[in-house]
Amino acid sequence: MxxxxxxxxxxxxxxxxxxxxxxxxxxxxxxxxxxxxxxxxxxxxxxxxxxxxxxxxxxxxxxxxxxxxxxKPAAPAGRVVVLDPGHNGGNAANPAAINKSVPAGRGKTKACNTTGTATDAGYAEHAFTWDTANRVREILAGRGVRVVLTRPNDSGVGPCVDQRAAIGNRENAAAVVSIHADGSTAEGAHGFHVAYSAPALNAAQGEPSQRLARTVRDRMVAAGLATSTYIGSNGLSPRDDLAGLNLSERPAVLVECGNMRDADEAARLSSPDGRQRYAAAIAEGILAYLG
Known part of the structure; x- marks a missing residue:
C-alpha cells in the first residue's frame, strides 16, 4: 500500500x-x-x-x-516562372539529335536545337545560359516564386525548341524567359536585346509578352547594361522566326544578354560578377512584371 x-x-x-x-x-x-x-x-x-x-x-x-x-507559405497563385537556359552542353556531340526538324510555328519547321556560340576565348553560350538562369532562379525563389527550368543540367542534349515552349504551356507559366547570348561578328556589335513574337499568334503573345519584354528591358537598362547597336530598336526586337516564342501560349520573351564576340561584353559574360549582374536585372524585370 x-x-x-x-x-x-x-x-x-x-x-x-x-x-x-x-x-x-x-x-x-x-x-x-x-x-x-x-x-x-x-x-x-x-x-x-x-x-x-x-x-x-x-x-x-x-x-x-x-x-x-x-x-512556410506557398508561393502566391499564378507566380510560376519558366526559365529556359539556351542550348545544352551535350548538343555538339549529338548532331543527329539536334539537327532533326521540329515545328517552329507559323507553318514552318527548324532544327531541334543548336550548339550556341562562344567567346573568342572559348567560354560557351550554353555554360553562360545555365549559370545565369540558375542565378535568376535563386533570386526569384527567395521572393516566393516557383521556378521551372527547361533542362535539368548543362551536360544533356536539347530539349528541342518546341518542347521548351511546351513546358511553359504545360506549367501555365505567368512568364517564360529564355536566356541567351549572341555571337554577331559585325563590327562594333554589342548590347542586349529582348525578343518577343510578332505579329502575335494568340492573346498571350500580344500585350502580355510585349509588356514583359519592356519591363525586362527597362530593368536591364536601369542596371547600366547597354541596348543592342545591331538588332532591334531601344533593346526590343519583334521576331517571327523563334520557335520557342511562336509556339508559346504564355507571355514569353527571349533575352540576348550581350554579344560574346565583343571583347568588353565577352569579359562580362564570362565573369561570375557579370553573370550576377545580368541575372539580377532579369530577375527584377520578371518580378516587376508579376507585380
Missing amino acids: LTRRGAYAWGILTISVALAACGAQDRIAGQAFGPALPAPPVASTAPATVSTTPASPPPATSSSAPPATTP
Missing part, C-alpha cells in the same frame, strides 16, 4: 513522463516539408525541456507546447 507521501511522488512522476511524451509528439507533428523547388529548408527550434523534479505539484491541466516549426 502506498503511503500519502509515496502516492504524491508517484503522481508527480506520472505527469512528468506524460508531459515529456507529449513534447516528443509535438516535435514530430511540427516538422514542415516545404516544396522541393525552390523554398530553402526551415530551421527547427529545440523543444522546451520538461523537468522531472518540479518544486511544487504541477497544475491539474496543461496545454500542449506549440509546434517547433511553422511551414
Whole structure:
C-alpha cells in the first residue's frame, strides 16, 4: 500500500513522463516539408525541456507546447516562372539529335536545337545560359516564386525548341524567359536585346509578352547594361522566326544578354560578377512584371 507521501511522488512522476511524451509528439507533428523547388529548408527550434523534479505539484491541466516549426507559405497563385537556359552542353556531340526538324510555328519547321556560340576565348553560350538562369532562379525563389527550368543540367542534349515552349504551356507559366547570348561578328556589335513574337499568334503573345519584354528591358537598362547597336530598336526586337516564342501560349520573351564576340561584353559574360549582374536585372524585370 502506498503511503500519502509515496502516492504524491508517484503522481508527480506520472505527469512528468506524460508531459515529456507529449513534447516528443509535438516535435514530430511540427516538422514542415516545404516544396522541393525552390523554398530553402526551415530551421527547427529545440523543444522546451520538461523537468522531472518540479518544486511544487504541477497544475491539474496543461496545454500542449506549440509546434517547433511553422511551414512556410506557398508561393502566391499564378507566380510560376519558366526559365529556359539556351542550348545544352551535350548538343555538339549529338548532331543527329539536334539537327532533326521540329515545328517552329507559323507553318514552318527548324532544327531541334543548336550548339550556341562562344567567346573568342572559348567560354560557351550554353555554360553562360545555365549559370545565369540558375542565378535568376535563386533570386526569384527567395521572393516566393516557383521556378521551372527547361533542362535539368548543362551536360544533356536539347530539349528541342518546341518542347521548351511546351513546358511553359504545360506549367501555365505567368512568364517564360529564355536566356541567351549572341555571337554577331559585325563590327562594333554589342548590347542586349529582348525578343518577343510578332505579329502575335494568340492573346498571350500580344500585350502580355510585349509588356514583359519592356519591363525586362527597362530593368536591364536601369542596371547600366547597354541596348543592342545591331538588332532591334531601344533593346526590343519583334521576331517571327523563334520557335520557342511562336509556339508559346504564355507571355514569353527571349533575352540576348550581350554579344560574346565583343571583347568588353565577352569579359562580362564570362565573369561570375557579370553573370550576377545580368541575372539580377532579369530577375527584377520578371518580378516587376508579376507585380
